[in-house]
Amino acid sequence: MAPDDRRQDAALLMELLEEAKAGRGRIAMVTGAVATGKSELLHDFAEQALRHGALPLSATGSLAERDLPLGVLSQLVRNTPADEHRAATLDLLREGARAHLSRAPGAESFAHVDAQIVDALCTVLLKLSERRPLAIVVDDVQHADRASQLCLSYLARRVRYARVVLVLSGPDHHAHPHPLLRTEVERQPHCRPVRLAHLAEEGVAERVRQREGAQAADRFAARCHELSGGNRLLADAALEDLRATGEPGERYADAVLACLQRADPDLLPVARALAVMGEPGAAGRLLGRGEAATARSVQALAGAGLLVGGRFRHEAAASAVLAGLDTSELIDLHRRAAELTYQEGAPAAVVAGHLLRATHAGDPWALSVLEEAAKQALRDDGVESAIEYLKLAWQACDDERRRARITTTLVRARWRIDPGTQTGQLAELTEALHQGHLGGGDAIVLARALLWHGHVADAKDVLGCLGDGGELDREAVAELGATRAWLRSSWPAFLPHLPEPPAEQAGAAARSLGADRRLVSADALASTLSEGPQEELVTVAERILRGSRLDEMSMDAVECALLTLIYSDRADRAAPWCDVFVSEAADRHAPSRQARLSAIRAEISLRRGDLAAAARDSQRALELVSPESWGVAVGAPLGILLMAGAGMGRHLDYLRQAAQPVPEAMLETRFAAQYLYGKGRFALMSGQPRQALRDLRLCGELTCAWGLDVPEFVPWRLDAAEALIRLGEVDEARGLIETQLAGCGKRSKRVHGMALRLLAAASEVRHRVMLLRRAADLLRAGGDRYEHARALFDLTEAYHAIGEHRRAGMLSGRAGALAQECHAGALIRDPARARRNGQVNGQVNGQVNGRLNGHAGGQSPEAALSEAEQRVAALAADGYSNREISGKLFITVSTVEQHLTRIYRKLNVSRRRDLPAGLAGRSL
Numbered sequence: 001m002a003p004d005d006r007r008q009d010a011a012l013l014m015e016l017l018e019e020a021k022a023g024r025g026r027i028a029m030v031t032g033a034v035a036t037g038k039s040e041l042l043h044d045f046a047e048q049a050l051r052h053g054a055l056p057l058s059a060t061g062s063l064a065e066r067d068l069p070l071g072v073l074s075q076l077v078r079n080t081p082a083d084e085h086r087a088a089t090l091d092l093l094r095e096g097a098r099a100h101l102s103r104a105p106g107a108e109s110f111a112h113v114d115a116q117i118v119d120a121l122c123t124v125l126l127k128l129s130e131r132r133p134l135a136i137v138v139d140d141v142q143h144a145d146r147a148s149q150l151c152l153s154y155l156a157r158r159v160r161y162a163r164v165v166l167v168l169s170g171p172d173h174h175a176h177p178h179p180l181l182r183t184e185v186e187r188q189p190h191c192r193p194v195r196l197a198h199l200a201e202e203g204v205a206e207r208v209r210q211r212e213g214a215q216a217a218d219r220f221a222a223r224c225h226e227l228s229g230g231n232r233l234l235a236d237a238a239l240e241d242l243r244a245t246g247e248p249g250e251r252y253a254d255a256v257l258a259c260l261q262r263a264d265p266d267l268l269p270v271a272r273a274l275a276v277m278g279e280p281g282a283a284g285r286l287l288g289r290g291e292a293a294t295a296r297s298v299q300a301l302a303g304a305g306l307l308v309g310g311r312f313r314h315e316a317a318a319s320a321v322l323a324g325l326d327t328s329e330l331i332d333l334h335r336r337a338a339e340l341t342y343q344e345g346a347p348a349a350v351v352a353g354h355l356l357r358a359t360h361a362g363d364p365w366a367l368s369v370l371e372e373a374a375k376q377a378l379r380d381d382g383v384e385s386a387i388e389y390l391k392l393a394w395q396a397c398d399d400e401r402r403r404a405r406i407t408t409t410l411v412r413a414r415w416r417i418d419p420g421t422q423t424g425q426l427a428e429l430t431e432a433l434h435q436g437h438l439g440g441g442d443a444i445v446l447a448r449a450l451l452w453h454g455h456v457a458d459a460k461d462v463l464g465c466l467g468d469g470g471e472l473d474r475e476a477v478a479e480l481g482a483t484r485a486w487l488r489s490s491w492p493a494f495l496p497h498l499p500e501p502p503a504e505q506a507g508a509a510a511r512s513l514g515a516d517r518r519l520v521s522a523d524a525l526a527s528t529l530s531e532g533p534q535e536e537l538v539t540v541a542e543r544i545l546r547g548s549r550l551d552e553m554s555m556d557a558v559e560c561a562l563l564t565l566i567y568s569d570r571a572d573r574a575a576p577w578c579d580v581f582v583s584e585a586a587d588r589h590a591p592s593r594q595a596r597l598s599a600i601r602a603e604i605s606l607r608r609g610d611l612a613a614a615a616r617d618s619q620r621a622l623e624l625v626s627p628e629s630w631g632v633a634v635g636a637p638l639g640i641l642l643m644a645g646a647g648m649g650r651h652l653d654y655l656r657q658a659a660q661p662v663p664e665a666m667l668e669t670r671f672a673a674q675y676l677y678g679k680g681r682f683a684l685m686s687g688q689p690r691q692a693l694r695d696l697r698l699c700g701e702l703t704c705a706w707g708l709d710v711p712e713f714v715p716w717r718l719d720a721a722e723a724l725i726r727l728g729e730v731d732e733a734r735g736l737i738e739t740q741l742a743g744c745g746k747r748s749k750r751v752h753g754m755a756l757r758l759l760a761a762a763s764e765v766r767h768r769v770m771l772l773r774r775a776a777d778l779l780r781a782g783g784d785r786y787e788h789a790r791a792l793f794d795l796t797e798a799y800h801a802i803g804e805h806r807r808a809g810m811l812s813g814r815a816g817a818l819a820q821e822c823h824a825g826a827l828i829r830d831p832a833r834a835r836r837n838g839q840v841n842g843q844v845n846g847q848v849n850g851r852l853n854g855h856a857g858g859q860s861p862e863a864a865l866s867e868a869e870q871r872v873a874a875l876a877a878d879g880y881s882n883r884e885i886s887g888k889l890f891i892t893v894s895t896v897e898q899h900l901t902r903i904y905r906k907l908n909v910s911r912r913r914d915l916p917a918g919l920a921g922r923s924l
Helices: 005-021 038-051 071-077 084-101 115-131 146-156 180-186 201-212 214-228 232-245 250-262 267-277 280-287 291-303 315-323 327-343 348-358 366-379 383-396 400-417 423-434 440-452 456-467 474-490 492-497 503-512 517-531 535-546 555-566 571-587 591-607 611-624 631-647 652-658 664-668 670-685 689-706 716-726 730-744 749-761 765-782 785-801 805-822 830-849 867-877 882-889 893-907
Strands: 026-031 055-060 134-139 164-170 191-195
Touching: 005 026, 005 038, 005 134, 005 164, 005 191, 026 038, 026 180, 038 055, 038 134, 038 164, 055 071, 071 084, 071 115, 071 134, 071 146, 115 134, 115 146, 115 164, 146 164, 146 180, 164 180, 180 191, 201 214, 201 232, 214 232, 232 250, 250 267, 250 315, 267 280, 267 291, 267 315, 267 327, 280 291, 280 327, 327 348, 348 366, 348 383, 366 383, 366 400, 383 400, 400 423, 400 440, 400 591, 423 440, 423 456, 440 456, 440 474, 440 631, 456 492, 474 492, 474 517, 474 555, 474 670, 492 689, 517 535, 517 555, 535 555, 535 571, 555 571, 555 591, 571 591, 591 611, 591 631, 611 631, 631 652, 631 664, 631 670, 652 670, 664 670, 670 689, 670 716, 689 716, 716 730, 716 749, 730 749, 749 765, 749 785, 765 785, 785 805, 867 882, 867 893, 882 893
Parallel strands: 026 164, 026 191, 055 134, 134 164
Antiparallel strands: none
16 A cells, blocks of 8 residues: 555545535445554544544444444444434344344344344434435444344445445445445445555665655565565554664564454464464365365454565564463364374474474384484484473383484484583483493493493493493494494594403495595594604594584594694694584584584684683683583693683683682593693793693603604603793703603604793803794794794794894893784783793703802892892893993993993803893883
């Protein structure tokens, strides 16, 4: 409807009124769907008629009063002037009502109203029009009682030459339940039809503009029309919800119900069936109605603006329609829908959805449908739906073996979201195993889940039962092989407890499964951790990544392949693969997988020197899955987070994580090495070298015992050496560094460069520049920007120590820029770094040259100097001449010389170049 159509309709009614006032009676039959504005038009007309000298007599049909004889006519008469005619008319109405009520039971025709009473009632109205023009307005005439309809049809035939305009409103023809009155009225020559329609899109825009302004119309008009089809009631409600929340909500739902309440009562069951089934044909079959009858109802609902294309315009409308049902009615509806869809061969997910809403799976076919629907949902990443299907199947199943199988699938499904949510199911599966209801591959899955949560004794018990169970099926053998490979790299101490199938069974399973990717990938990781990087294993890892998606069976393969690349010093090649899989995990709504991959992404960032990214990704991993749900694997993201936090100098921010309790069983896993290494680095950078040394030595003991002691995994010897240097144990530190160098050779540029940096710290000043230059070159080539920045800072200080201050100054800017890029706050804060490194270098110099600064207890050099002497010493250590110092401090050259004499004596040195390196940089 165009915006100005309403004004045209109102003008037409006023024309009819003017003709009636002239003695040419007129009738208007106003029709339209629900909420097309019929009532509003009739109300406005009655107000206008009164202002133009006519007497408006109004009545409204009501479904609740449909059985009240002459009820509508009574409403009209009660609006007439209070005189003897109205009293007589009311008596006639009472007599007519009594006569109607005394008719034979079940009689429903117009003939059961006394014709004389009808004639008398109409005569009263016609005589009244002789005194004053009448505007008789009846809204929702389809709900008028039968007696009133008879009177109105009788009156319609007699007003042609009376001063009466009769305006009736009703629904569209296809929705009219009782068309007799309408047919009688519309065939009269003095009747004018007025058909109202819903608003067009521009009409909705104009309505929104009038109510809320132009800006709201621009934002909401199109969406309001989409949700309402131009239905004014729906459009207004949608506008309120959109302004409040941006989506259809409570007001829109109320408007939908209001439209149905005002429509034909027979439409409500169809609307409910349609809300359940989703399409008209199925809704008709659910109700047992024929196609023609269903089509008429659907047409009426569409005409009301509730449907488009045979479906509700929004899920909120369907939900509102069903909200009026009590629980038992809704359950029964969905139960019948489940049976119907199953019989018609609908997809398992459709049938299972109805079963779920009916909370019913008692039919013999229901369990199979739910299991199939869960399988499809897991394949299509509908994990939440799969869990709900499996829970209902579990509740309804009374076969213990099948129930155990369902429980195993439920554990796997929940694992994708949060590994910590299925502890109750693990106990149930363990009990099922002891009762003989669980075995094969499902028992191995249970053992791995128990190990993840640190239940070592229970896992041993499960595997012990498995070993006593005789020959395993092919699936179990394959699962056993993949688990054995996983234990080699993740829990080597537990490997002896895993039964080993006969060689012929293992070979047959491997051949039939085409070399399970999980087995190959886990073997590649285990070999990398035990033997070091190998180019052929890198090739294997990349081949696995190219052929993998994150389905249930390949997540372990993807994880092991990525770690193989990382621990082969190929973090740069692992990064793009990891990004792809992180994105896929997010798209597939698998928080657990996303967390595990985020932890791997954090490790990649750490090894490339991006501390902020490493902290962000590891923190993300611990948010997606809580530390408790991470089980023994929590050591991986936690260790990375501590290393990143230490490098950024944010020790206080991560103290809580450093004190985070971890499962005791974690100390038997690979994740313990990552955790202890990160915790040791955190303590070392926090100024606690003894605590760091304890953690790092334990890390070394474990990796050596497990045969995972390759420097590309955790180069614990280097951080332990740095702790020893800070404690003054330089000889022992040098021994660890040389062992690490011998272990990695030249295969790892990153570890080799880190080792040379520390070797420089444990060497004489004159050897440091050469070692640090080599270290910086290796670290730059190795791609670790953070370790490269550390080497450059040390090289800057080494240049200062030998008096090459200009070169040191040039290098300092480069080191600072790189540290800034890495977010390495611990390196950027010059005073703290200089003081710490000054202490370390002073201790090293003392051991190497036999001059530990001449102070007991490791006292810092400046402690023995006066404030004036400290200023002179700092400038001298930075390479300034006596005359330059004189100019900077505004003292004489002689005074500078006297200060230097005292400084040399106090620090037990004989020349400027022997001043402690820690003094350098303080003059800036």
